[in-house]
Amino acid sequence: PGCSGLLSGGSGDLSEGASWSPRDPRTPRLLLAPSPCSPPAPFLLILVPSAPAHRERRLAVRDTWGGPWGESGTPPSRTVFVLGVPPSSSSSDTQRELLAEWRQHGDILQGDFGDTYANLTWKTLLLLRWARACCEGAAFLLKADDDVFVNAPAVATHLATWPAAPPRLYLGRVHWGVAPNRDPRSRHHVPAAIYGAARYPPYCSGTAYVLSRQAATAVLAAAPALPLALPEDVWVGVAAGRAGLAP
Incomplete structure (x- = not known):
C-alpha cells in the first residue's frame, strides 16, 4: 500500500477502490527512486x-527554475526527474552515470522501460503515480519538459494566492479540436483501433501543465481504461475528460 507498495513493485495507488494491483503489467519496476516527501509536503x-x-539539461533545471528558490514567502517546491532505461548501445555506462547522479542529488525516478518517444506516456503514468503514492500532500503538480524554462516561483505564488482556484484544476496551454494523426509514417500516428473518435477532447500541451492534487487523482482513476499508445498530453486530456475534468 502507498509509497512502500510502489517502491516494492506494487501499484502504490492510495485512492479508494484502486483498480491497480501489484500484478498490473503497466506497473514498471523502479530502478531508482527519490525519497518520499517528508511533512510538510511541498x-x-x-x-x-x-x-x-x-x-546537462537536468543540471540546468536544478540551477534555475527547478532548484531551491531564494525568494522569501514563495511556497515550497520539490523537483523530481523521471526517466526510462537508456538505449542498449550505451546502457551500462549511462546507467552508472545515472546512479552517481541519483546518489548526489536524490531526485531521479527511473522506471524499468525503454526511454523512447513512444514511451513518454509511461513516464507520465509513473510520475503521477509516484506523486500520488509518495508525495500525496503536495497541493499542485507542475509537469514540465526538461527543455523549457518555467517561472516556477511565479506559478506557485499565483496558485497560492488565486482565490477562485478550482479544487480540480487542469491548467496549461489548451489544444482544441485536434484530430488524431492517421499517418502510419508519423511518430504521432494513432490508429483508429487505439482512438476511434474524429477529434481529441481539449487537452493541455505537454510542454508544461498544472494539475491540482484532486485533478491528478481523477486522471489516475480514469487511466486504467486508456491505452498508453496515445500521445502523452492527449492521454492526460482524455483521462481528464473521462473524469469530467476540462482544462
Missing part, C-alpha cells in the same frame, strides 16, 4: 520527464 511538486543522456 506546495508545488515539479515533475520533469527527462532522458538518461540529458544530464
Whole structure:
C-alpha cells in the first residue's frame, strides 16, 4: 500500500477502490527512486520527464527554475526527474552515470522501460503515480519538459494566492479540436483501433501543465481504461475528460 507498495513493485495507488494491483503489467519496476516527501509536503511538486543522456539539461533545471528558490514567502517546491532505461548501445555506462547522479542529488525516478518517444506516456503514468503514492500532500503538480524554462516561483505564488482556484484544476496551454494523426509514417500516428473518435477532447500541451492534487487523482482513476499508445498530453486530456475534468 502507498509509497512502500510502489517502491516494492506494487501499484502504490492510495485512492479508494484502486483498480491497480501489484500484478498490473503497466506497473514498471523502479530502478531508482527519490525519497518520499517528508511533512510538510511541498506546495508545488515539479515533475520533469527527462532522458538518461540529458544530464546537462537536468543540471540546468536544478540551477534555475527547478532548484531551491531564494525568494522569501514563495511556497515550497520539490523537483523530481523521471526517466526510462537508456538505449542498449550505451546502457551500462549511462546507467552508472545515472546512479552517481541519483546518489548526489536524490531526485531521479527511473522506471524499468525503454526511454523512447513512444514511451513518454509511461513516464507520465509513473510520475503521477509516484506523486500520488509518495508525495500525496503536495497541493499542485507542475509537469514540465526538461527543455523549457518555467517561472516556477511565479506559478506557485499565483496558485497560492488565486482565490477562485478550482479544487480540480487542469491548467496549461489548451489544444482544441485536434484530430488524431492517421499517418502510419508519423511518430504521432494513432490508429483508429487505439482512438476511434474524429477529434481529441481539449487537452493541455505537454510542454508544461498544472494539475491540482484532486485533478491528478481523477486522471489516475480514469487511466486504467486508456491505452498508453496515445500521445502523452492527449492521454492526460482524455483521462481528464473521462473524469469530467476540462482544462
